[in-house]
Amino acid sequence: MRLITATNLSLQQAGKTVMRDVNMHIDRGEIVTLVGPNGSGKSTLVKGLIGALNPSQGSVETAHGLRVGYVPQTLHMDGLLPLTVSRFLCLPHRHSFEAMARALNEAGVPDLAQTQMRALSGGQFQRVLLARALLISPDILILDEATQGLDQPGAADFYRKIAHVRSHLNCAVLMVSHDLHVVMAASDRVLCLNGHVCCEGTPDVVQDAPEYRALFGAGSNGAFAIYRHEHDHNHHDHKDGPDDA
Template structure:
């Protein structure tokens, strides 16, 4: 089932064209990743896809009633404010204790409900943000640089959690990331952006594309292969889900 389709989408910010002539789609259950250098229009494209930025040209068709969960890069919080994780999850909408327990469990942090937000590690904090997005029961989960500030093992663990969430909930995932080797291995499809779509396809296809290598070189391949092995080892049992 197609959740979002962009056709000839051109987006402008402050009168300047940031993304031009994008044709893309997101289907239920797939993990799609946007990669590209700084200023290549990744976050602008997300705004266009979710309707936060109107098209200068082209159009975006969205499945009626589409529910979107959003995990931001980070969230600035007043470190002095006493706020438990459970209280935080109820901002701005209250949720049942059951729903919160389930979301925290799906995010991989089942025991954090009564912890203080200010005591969480970076990885725990991002998983709480993920739990908050999962409370929306999303059809589409959007992660905008959601692992910024996490070390490489922390980022890899977070992406494995995302793969598990996709398997459990059947939602689609749209990610923006700089963690090339990690995120490539976690994706079904990758779009490489630089003001337009330079290349797209499965991770193996994109990392061999001349346009991708021109932007990123081929230096990520060693780490990519290493993570790929680790990822396949963890997720070999998921392959039948795509049949």
């Protein structure tokens, strides 16, 4: 099922064209990742795709009643504020205990409901933000640099959880990331941006694109070595049984 389709999409910020001539789509059940240098238009494109920014040219079509879950790169909170995870999940709308328990379990942190937000580790905090996004049973989950501040093992673990959520809920995932060394392992398709779509395809296709290498250099090949390792490992696990990570 096609969830979002952009046709000849151009977007402006402060009167300046930031993205131009974008043709792309996102289908239910797939993970699409946007990569590109700072200022390449990744966040602007996300805003255009979800209707937060009107096109200066072209169009965006979304599935009727599309539910969008959003996980930001971080959320600044007063460290002195006494706020449990369950109370945080009820801001701004209350949810049932059962719904919160399901979301926390799906995010991989089932035992944190009564924990103070200020006591969470970085990885736990991001999992709670993920649980909050899952409360609406999203058709598409958007992660905007959601692993910024996590170390590489923590980021890789988070992406593995995202892959599990995608499989379990059959939602689409749109990721914006600089984590080239881990993000490829969880991606079905990658779009490389620099004011437009420079190249796109599976990670194996993108790695050989001269446009990608011009932006990130040959040193980024390590990302794809990890991608292949993770992909082969996951494929092996899938043959042996379901992955509960």
